[in-house]
Amino acid sequence: MRFALPSLLWLLLLVPLLAGFLSWAWHTKQRLIAQFVQSRLLAQLTVGVSKTRQKVRLVLLVVAVTLVTLALARPQWGFSWEEVSQNGLDIVVAIDTSRSMLAADIPPNRLERAKLAALDLMKLAKNDRLGLVAFAGSAFLQCPLTLDEEAFRQSVAALDVNIIPQGGTAIAETIKAALAAFKDGDNHKILVLFTDGEDHEAGVLEAAQAASAKGLRVFTIGLGSAAGELIRVPDTKGKLDFIKDESGNVVKSRLNETLLQQIAGSAGGFYLPLRGANTMDLLYERGLAPLPKSKFNAKLMQRYHERFYWPLGIAVVLLVGEMFLPERHKNLRRDGARTSPSAANDVAVNLSESVNTDASAAK
DSSP states (O other): OEESOGGGGGGGGHHHHHHHHHHHHHHHHHHHHHHHSOHHHHHHHTTTBOHHHHHHHHHHHHHHHHHHHHHHTOEEEEEEEEEEEEEEOEEEEEEEOSGGGGOOSSSSOHHHHHHHHHHHHHHHOTTSEEEEEEESSSEEEEEEEESOHHHHHHHHHTOOTTSSOSOSBOHHHHHHHHHHHSOTTOOSEEEEEEEOOOSBOSOHHHHHHHHHHTTEEEEEEEOSOSSOEEOEEEOTTSOEEEOBOTTSOBOEEOOOHHHHHHHHHHTTOOEEEOOSSOHHHHHIIIIITTSOOEEEEEEEEEEEEEOTHHHHHHHHHHHHHHHHOOSBOHHHHHHHHHTHHHHHHHHHHHHHHHHHHHHHHHO
């Protein structure tokens, strides 16, 4: 069992307050009646009135309010599987996992920022299929195209600089791996490439042009700064140390914006530096959302069965019962109707005696 609107369940906290208020009001009413009506007259005026029935009516009212609150939260149990067709894009996200992505010129480092940006893109692409390619000196498909957000999220979370032991930045191979992730006949193929563009091999632009001829659009996202940053990695003892080249010089990693602009221009996309919190919004609004979307069958979705009408129906029955439940016993009310003249005479006599007693006391 689940609730479609669980946030409304907090209203149940008001039910004890309602029960307390009704109880206080009922006891206050009884106390006021006892104060203004003499006890010898009260029994005759309230002949046949059942306090138990009065309390039952209050209980019915409180239970009905509780059930109405549960109905508002829309309880659901039981479900059926339903296949839903929808229109969307096919997007492969490629993330550079080379050691240069450990540079901290964009905190906490380039790789972590790329992973966060990929998850931001996932939130925007709710109706699109997403795949993931990890690359460094080589590239492989980490997650095939899917609508399963959790599978994509877990694949992104698993990325680190040790996932591919071969160093370098094989962008050309990455483009080919991304193109292979699309099935034959798929339209609107999109690659979003997260990298600093450094230490790449030859043939990158040729690979981008060849992929573009097969319908692939490439959007490049630059990570890092043109000024560059020294790269620090933990050694065998866990202590951070700078990466050095074969000559013993400290390596500084720089963002290669020119290359990334050329790659995007060769494959019908555009380049964006990953700066600020709105880079993915800009990418999706300007680059991805305007593209025509293809129709494909979505994953099987659980369609939960609504059951709000059960507590709502019971609440209606209780409210109707509360309205028609008399406070007086039927036989006593009928007897009271037959003897009403004598009862009235008794009340009048008692009132007269009370007045005479008060007058004598005054004298």
